[in-house]
Amino acid sequence: MSRWGWLFVALLLLALLLAGCREDAPSTNEAATAVPAEIPTAMPTAAVPETVTETEPTAVPTATAVPVTPTPDKPLAVLVNDQPIYLDDYEKELARYEQAYLDLGDTPPVDYRDVVLNSLIERALIVQAANAQGITVTAEAVDARLVEMRAGADGEANFAAWLEANQYTEEEFRDALAMEIITAQMLDQVTADVPYAVEQVHARYIQVDDGALAASLREQIVGGSDFALLAQQYSLDQVAAQAGGDLGYFARWSLQVPEVAEAAFALQPDEISDVIAVTNADGSQTFYLVQVIEKEAQRPLTANMRYDLLKQTFEAWLTTQWEQASITRFVEING
Secondary structure (H helix, E strand, O other), rough: OOOHHHHHHHHHHHHHHHHHHHHOOOEEEOOOOOOOOOOOOOHHHHOOOOOOOOOOOOEEEHHHOOOEEEEOOOOOEEEEEOOEHHHHHHHHHHHHHHHHHHHOOOOOOHHHHHHHHHHHHHHHHHHHHHHHHHOOHHHHHHHHHHHHHHOOOOOOHHHHHHHHHHHOOOOHHHHHHHHHHHHHHHHHHHHHOOOEEEEEEEEEEEEEEOOOHHHHHHHHHHHHHHHHHHHHHHOHHHHOOOOOEEEEEEOOOOOOOOHHHHHHHOOOOOOOOOOOOEEOOOOOOEEEEEEEEEEEEEEEHHHHHHHHHHHHHHHHHHHHHHHOOOEEOOOOOOO
C-alpha cells in the first residue's frame, strides 16, 4: 500500500464505523464492526462533513492541543514534531484494525502495523497544521455529532454495545469524531482552489506489445484506414477496444499512462500521434497510438475525476507536511 493509502484507509475506517452506527444500528447482542478497505472510489461522506463554524469556540483539548513534551512514564510509539503518540494508543488502533479483519474471517495485510502507525502520524500532522492555521474543533460540534450517533443507534444500550464491539470508550470515540471534523476542515482549506472544470481531451487509442505492429498500424491509419476498426482488431485493452479504443474525455492527470495523456494534449482534433513507447516496471515495452477527437478548454469534471484531483491536491500538501516534520519512531515494525 502506498503511503497515501494510510490516511484514506484511516478515514474510511472511521467513515464505515460512523455509517454502521447510523444506518445499521446493532442490537445489544449483535453489534456492528468496521470493515477495513483500500482507498474508496468516491470521497467518504462521513470523512468530509460540512465545516463547523462557532463563535468563541472552546477547543477539544485531546483533539487539537499539541503537547510539547511527553509524560516520562508512558512508553512512546512515535514523536511527531515533539508531539507524543503513546504506545498504548498505537496498540488500541492496531487492535481495532485486527478485529475488523478477524470479523471478516481474514487476516490483515503484511504491512498493517506500518499502515496504522503512519495513519496516526498523519493525523498528528493534520492537527498540528490546523492549530497553526487557528482551526479548532469545538466541544459543541463534537457533542452535536455524538447526538447524531446515539440517535442513529436507536437507543443508548445499542450505542454502548456498538462502542464496545469497536473497542472504543466514549472519550476515545469523541476524539475520533473530533479528528473527523478537523480533518474535514483542513481538507476543505487545502482543496479550496480545486476547480470544477479543466481542460480535457476526448481521444481514442490503440495499445499493442509489438513496436513493428504499432508502426504498421500508424501507416494504415495515415493512409486512410479506420482507427476505431483497427483498435477493435488489435488493441490489447479489450474494454476500450469494444468502443473502437474510445477513452472518452479525460484530464491531463487522469490516465494511468502519463505518456499517453501527454501525447493526446499535444495533438489537435483528428491528428494521430507517433508511436508512443512506454517501458513497464518489468522492463517490457508497450506501444500506443492516440487520435484526438475533440478538445475542450473548460469541461466540467465528473465526480470521480474531481475526487482524484482533490486527493492529489491533499496528498501533495501532506507530502510537504511529512518533508518538514521531525519524526522519531520508538516501535519496531516487523512486517
